[in-house]
Amino acid sequence: MKKLNISLLVLFLGVALTAQNVRTIFTVNSGWEFHKGNLSQKAISDKETIWESVSIPHTWNNVDAFDDERGYYRGVGVYKKSIIFSKKDANKTILLHFEGANQETEVFVNGNIVGTHKGGYTAFSFPITENLKFGEVNEIVVKVTNAFDENIPTLTADFTFFGGIYRDIYIEKMNQVHFSTSKYAAKNVLISTPKVTKKNASIEFKGHISNKTTSIKKIEVLQSIRNGNKEIVKEIKTNFLLKPNEDLKFNQTIKDFKNPILWSPDNPYLYQVVTKIIDKKTKEILDESVNSLGFRWFEFDVDKGFFMNGKHYKLMGTCRHQDYLGIGNAVPDALQVKDIELLKAMGGNFLRLAHYPQDPVIMEACDRLGIITTVEIPIVNYITESKEFATNSIEMAKEMVLQDYNHPSLVSWAYMNEILLRPPFKDNPERQKLYYKSITALAKDIEKVIRELDPYRYTMIPNHGSFSRYVAAELTEIPMIVGWNLYAGWYGNDIRGFEQYLDQHHEKIKKPLLVTEYGAGADPRIRSLTPERFDFSLEYQVYYHTHYLKEILKRPFVAGVNIWNLADFASETRHDAMPFVNNKGIATLDRKPKDAFYLYQAFLKKTPFIAIGSKLWEQGSGFTDTKDGIVCTQPISVFTNQKSAVLYLNGISLGKKMSNEDKTLVWQVPFKNGKNLLEVVSTNDGKTIKDFHSIDFNLIAKNLDSKLVPFESVRITLGSKRYFLDELTKEIWLPSKEYTGENDSWGTIGGAPFQMKNTSRQNYSTDQSIKNTNNDPIYQTQQVGLDAFKLKVPDGFYELTLHFAELISDKEKEVLAYNLDANSEKEAENSSRIFDVLVNGKVIFENLDLLKEYGSEKAVSFKIKQLVTENNGITISFRSVKGEPILNAVELTKVF
């Protein structure tokens, strides 16, 4: 016991002694003050200036990127902070390291500029020693701007450019002799494994050592490799002589690392490399660097796909954006890592860090969990044909490679996403040719730089589905892998266009293929029993991915795929069902799985898996199957990789189903009013797995005055086939139908669903968000030119709410007016409509002119109290004064 204590004491002392000397690294995230807007040096120190106290990670767009208004603040924000360094630090080299700030940054220490950085997604470090006062208070000021800059990628894109210091800030204190990394904020030791086999591996270590002293230093660089049990398995050391003020480039190699335990998605085995600079004279450790190391070899084959360590892997995964519900891109590390765990839980083994390098914790998690990765610089959609733009792009490429160089999970670098999506100079072919030339030239330059820095990985360009354009611009020629972002069945009408595209590539381009994006939008609040393109239902997303998955798995030449996207993400330019959000995630903005996520689990997971779908909805609603029925039958999907399963409703079996090629079992479930408990059980080879889901069902009688299911309330969206869940009230809005005559109890009479001109979006055609509501989908569809809407409810006192929104925008009206064919003239006239609304024959609104009174794309609701007597029910009728009347939604509640 005593002996142990002494040895422990010695151990602690030992640690304490070395720890004093080597580099210390810590975050300086706390205690910042922030001012939105630019400030002069004078205003920064002015007592009148108003500051808000914040901590890093921080963005100034977490609110305005999600609010009801278009646009978000793109400009300067100023951060400042006091910091004290002890006098003992005076002989150190001190770096300020930023993991990322969007997108241009200037850093000042005590009023002096210490560095500037361009680009929102890569790290940067500035030495600040010379500007510090030791033993006194220092002031750090950081100015960041996310304003548009034509010379900095990204210029435009389908995601929000949240501004601010949104990743960690670190201080690094080191000795005068140290690994120098401030250039490109590179990894302090670059480690590669040029040759790996099962029997033997070679390892290369590269870096720079700086001697900031005025004397010659004799040093030793020691590389110690520890295995997973943290036992030293290999060491090498090399002596170097450092002249005063020298920045020495070093290079060490191990040629015979015997029987390496290989890194792979199945077994992501990591070694640990500790590199030390040791003073030969004093034996003092001057600097220390820690890195992980994984041994693997890999290859992309044109016909057979991806191989790692000789084994075939179909790379199945997603892309990822870095933002999160309510906090934008200022996401704490712990939450970021959960994304990689989510991908792993999906059964994924592949991640495309699109469209930019991400927080270091992401790739660290991928190394640890066995997720293969690609990463890219954020050139998206357009380039600027300037020297600065090219230089900034190249600098970013260098930063990316030198910062992410050591990750065993990383197999390819990428750049230029969909660069020919909307090439400018449409009306000037000669000019456009020059633009194309600039793109090709820039691609070649970036390709060259990346290959020189890292000859051990692949390169890739992700294109959109416009085959010949990219071939003509040589963009399928320049990189080693061709990526395609394919959306047949979403943007493109015919879903089979997907497999045709794949086969076309395989036939014509002799390069490995990755499907770098594919996806369909699904608003978690929308479901449909008749899913169709652009309805944004969870069900259409499942349909789309089922088709794609099967086609992908059939084709070995498809090396890998990345679903667009792991989760929904902020995109300020989008106005779909959920404004300012791209809903192609297979998880929500706060990472709740959508049904498509379970589909992937069923296809990809190797362990027994079963899940009941529609989990995002704990509510259900619908009309009884028959007039005097007491149940409503609706389908429930179960996703499983098992051979069969039985579904129970409130303990009663609904029968056994055998698995099929879609790995989706569908039961027709007779829901009753109130709680419905679903339990699915699968027993195969003696093993049982289960899943549960409880649905609170709001049953409405088909015959609205049924005695068996008394009427309480109903909510109907017109011109729509979707079910919509209001997340606040938990009420469900049901699709509309036509009133078919005396035997029917409710529906529309006359008119047709709204249909926007000049769009491929079919029924769900407004790509406009609706102001003054969070429930845009209720207002985005409507019945146009209707005569009436009938609800034959029993006698009583009711509250009736009519919901309107003029969907023809002012912009649309202009287009129509200029388009002088007969039809559009009629259309333009229709767009300014005036009508009367009557309830049970009584005029409620006379000459209602929504456009004039409220403007277009505004949610307009009217509540009306209505007494119903003598079995008359409620009839809302419309009388045109000018143009066609409209109605978007109806809500009816019985008061008593």
Ligand code: GCB
């Ligand atoms: C793409 C883009 C991506 C978009 C996506 C979409 O091809 O690369 O940035 O978000 O399509 O959803 O339209």
Ligand code: CA
């Ligand atoms: Ca971080």
